[in-house]
Amino acid sequence: MTSVMLDAGAPFGAAPPSARPAIVTRGLTKRFRGGQVAVDALDLSVPRGAVYGFLGPNGSGKTTTIRMLLGLVAPTSGEHELLGLPLGEALPRVGALVEGPAFYPYLSGEANLRRFDAADPAAPRATVRRRVAEALDRVGLTAAAAKRYRTYSLGMRQRLAIAAALLGPRELLILDEPTNGLDPQGTREVRSLVKEIAAGGTTVFVSSHLLAEVEQMCTHAAVMRAGRLVAQGSMASLGGGQVPRVRVRTPDTADALRVLRSLGLADVRADGPEPGDGVSAELGGVAPERVNAALVGEGVAVRGFAVERPSLEDVFVRLTGEGFDVDG
Amino acid sequence: MSTAETRETRPRRTPGLVPVSETLRTTSRPAPSDTADPAPAGTTAPAGTADAAGTTASAGTADAAGTTAPAGTADAVGTTAAAGTADATGSTGSTGSAIYAASAGGGRAPETAGVAEGGRAREAAGVAEGDRAPGAAGTVGSADVIDLAGPPPVRRFGSFWRLLGSELGLTFRRPRNLVMLAVLASVPVILGVALRLVTDDMDASGRGGGMGGLVASVAGNSLMLAFASLSFLVVLLMPVAVSVVAGDAIAGEAGGGTLRYLLAAPAGRTRLLTVKYLNAVVFSFAIAAVVALSALVTGLALFPVGPVTLLSGTTVSVADGLLRVLISVGYVGAGMAALAAVALALSTFTEVPIGAIAGTVVLVIVAQVLRAVPQLEAINPYLLPTWLTRFDGALRDPVDLGAMRDGLLAFGAYILLFGSVAWARFTGKDITS
Incomplete structure (x- = not known):
């Protein structure tokens, strides 16, 4: 009954803020001076609790979108909402990493975090010491806390930026290319950190131009291309058109084909002309262990058995009709 | 606790x-x-x-x-x-x-x-x-x-002062700014020592009559070194120092990329701009105070202490003289705060701090040049440097309140005008750095 009053003037419906998506945009458009359209009529919807991959080649409008979400850049048209709240109320609950780390080189890592905490009007001064120490600990920078930022390596800088995004209890993390410049070890650490944060209930919106990265971290994804949204949805729904295939490596090609057909699998075929090339088929609803048991039961020598799910890249090639140029 | x-x-x-x-x-x-x-x-x-x-x-x-x-x-x-x-x-x-x-x-x-x-x-x-x-x-x-247990409040009591404290800490701990303060503090010392040497020289040679008004008055009284130092530094060196701090305020953060994180924190644009300006104002008064303090200490060490003879010829007590030094510091601080508004406005237009700093210094120099052209006398009241040296009203008896009041009004007008420019620009700007 009070919900109408509650949401008077709210652009995104009558649901209470906590029930609305973490991020919503409607027709969000940015045309820079000179006429270049960086973002074109973007309709995003990021559900609460999701790890949302925001994919696209460099220059496809990802960073401009993030800047608009954070109120750094004013949209030419369209609207957006974070956590169902007015921007000023939402931002203290949002941690952000935008276009790489930026800190005061002459301050220590710790002093830098204190500086940004002081800029947050909702952050309690009394707890800053503990929160800074905790954030540094989470990214493994405790040992370097007193060192000047100037002396930090690229990976340490990136981690400090993530620590800055974790200074308070956040409901939403917006991470723009969080693994940029990190070595494989650092990339793994960031990935597990994101998973850990998401497990705590925080919605994570992570932009990337690396398909594999999004595939490993995210529950949902959206794809940008030249400022336009090409696809968005849960990973399952994005991959929905493609079914997993079972691939069997065996010298007994003919027998294997026969068994697979008898199980009712679709698109059964030999993968090559040679006897050792193996066979494959769409798995459909059949359990892979049943397939293997049937093969072995019929005397097929199974040397390799794999279930292959379509990679995100396959999906995007299908969706966009072209390859995903990761180098942009 | x-x-x-x-x-x-x-x-x-x-x-x-x-x-x-x-x-x-x-x-x-x-x-x-x-x-x-x-x-x-x-x-x-x-x-x-x-x-x-x-x-x-x-x-x-x-x-x-x-x-x-x-x-x-x-x-x-x-x-x-x-x-x-x-x-x-x-x-x-x-x-x-x-x-x-x-x-x-x-x-x-x-x-x-x-x-x-x-x-x-x-x-x-x-x-x-x-x-x-x-x-x-x-x-x-x-x-x-x-x-x-519930969402955090949007704004905590005292958060504004916390941000201002952070800003002041950054300004007064930054090596570059400390060097500027040290240079400003050293000028009265150099000036005092030089005047002392000149005076001794003249005494030794027995030629005392040729001394100029300033040198004579400084040699005659320790407090006068403060006025001499202020009038010497207010022309260029103090404006440069203020331009460095205020011109760097927004442009420096934009250039370093920290502006996007401050605003996403969210510092709030009007709030951040206000904090930046107040910080520059504090710095303005601080440099005026540092110059005066350094000059007072040097003066006390090198020249006689006693009743002060003012420009108008009357002699006042040491306490009265100190009060007049304080008035001068306040006036010069206000003038520097006006200049800081100009630098801050320029700072919102660029991501290159040196551009805003140099721009402000160039404006000061151009204004000085224009003042030197007799035919352009009519525009003098509109130029900031015209008013910066008017603290000498404090050296008259009674204190020339009229000139100082006009000066303060001019400073207020500058602050209002350029503050508005800075606000209009900064609140409507796309932060793409």
């Missing part, structure tokens, strides 16, 4: 200040567990219970008091609960706490109940910061529990 910490445990706001819409939102907020697993009982339940206890206690107190009640239990939840209407006190207070108890315990409070009660109850929950209980800190789990 320090004063600041003590203050922290009190309720952050009075319920009367909380807008109704915000109140409702606060009340209707369910546990954020709708997106994640419901809080596992093993880890979160104990803390959650403590939370709930805190809230209940405060609601109970509110019931009796009818206004605000600080929570003072283990978690030190800064909660205020009050009834909107007198007769609703008991029921709404306890219902609110029941909802918090339910959500903090890991269950889900029915949203509609929260909203329905919220319609009548005026209840605002402060943020729960678990760390005030020693040992409660440390784990991710505890942070999540804290979140269950």
Whole structure:
């Protein structure tokens, strides 16, 4: 009954803020001076609790979108909402990493975090010491806390930026290319950190131009291309058109084909002309262990058995009709 | 426990200040567990219970008091609960706490109940910061529990001053700025020593009559070195120092990329600009004070102390003289603050701090050149440097308030004009750095 009053003037419906998506945009458009359209009529919807991959080649409008979400850049048209709240109320609950780390080189890592905490009007001064120490600990920078930022390596800088995004209890993390410049070890650490944060209930919106990265971290994804949204949805729904295939490596090609057909699998075929090339088929609803048991039961020598799910890249090639140029 | 910490445990706001819409939102907020697993009982339940206890206690107190009640239990939840209407006190207070108890315990409070009660109850929950209980800190789990107790307030009391403090700390600890202060402080020393040597030289040679007014008066009285130093430095060196700090204010943050993080924090554009300007104002007065102090100390060491002979010929006491030094410092500080507004305005137009700094210095120099052209005398009153040296009104008897008042009005006009330019530009600017 009070919900109408509650949401008077709210652009995104009558649901209470906590029930609305973490991020919503409607027709969000940015045309820079000179006429270049960086973002074109973007309709995003990021559900609460999701790890949302925001994919696209460099220059496809990802960073401009993030800047608009954070109120750094004013949209030419369209609207957006974070956590169902007015921007000023939402931002203290949002941690952000935008276009790489930026800190005061002459301050220590710790002093830098204190500086940004002081800029947050909702952050309690009394707890800053503990929160800074905790954030540094989470990214493994405790040992370097007193060192000047100037002396930090690229990976340490990136981690400090993530620590800055974790200074308070956040409901939403917006991470723009969080693994940029990190070595494989650092990339793994960031990935597990994101998973850990998401497990705590925080919605994570992570932009990337690396398909594999999004595939490993995210529950949902959206794809940008030249400022336009090409696809968005849960990973399952994005991959929905493609079914997993079972691939069997065996010298007994003919027998294997026969068994697979008898199980009712679709698109059964030999993968090559040679006897050792193996066979494959769409798995459909059949359990892979049943397939293997049937093969072995019929005397097929199974040397390799794999279930292959379509990679995100396959999906995007299908969706966009072209390859995903990761180098942009 | 320090004063600041003590203050922290009190309720952050009075319920009367909380807008109704915000109140409702606060009340209707369910546990954020709708997106994640419901809080596992093993880890979160104990803390959650403590939370709930805190809230209940405060609601109970509110019931009796009818206004605000600080929570003072283990978690030190800064909660205020009050009834909107007198007769609703008991029921709404306890219902609110029941909802918090339910959500903090890991269950889900029915949203509609929260909203329905919220319609009548005026209840605002402060943020729960678990760390005030020693040992409660440390784990991710505890942070999540804290979140269950309610959303953080949008703005804390004193947050503006905290940001200003951070800004001042940055300014007065930055090596570059300290070097500038040191250079400014050294000029009166150099000036004093040089004048002393010249005076000794003249005394030795027996030629005393050729001394100029300034040198003569400094040699005659220690306080005069302060006025001499200010009038010497106010022309260029102090404007340069102020331009460096104020011109760097926005452009430096933009150039370094830190501006986007400050604004996403969110510092707030008007708030950040105000803090930046106030910081530059403090620096303006600080350099005037540093110059005067350095000059006073040097003067006391090198020249005789005694009644001061003013420009108008009258002699005043040392105390009166010191007061006039203070007036001069205030006037010069105000003039530098006006210049800081110009530098700040330029700073909002570029991502290259040196551009804003150099631009301001060039403007000062151009103004000085224009002043030197007799045919352009008519525009003199509109030029800032015209007014910067008018603190010599303090050296007349009685103090020339008219000239200084006009100067202060000119400074005010500059601050208003360029402050508006800076605000209009900065609040409408796309931050793409």
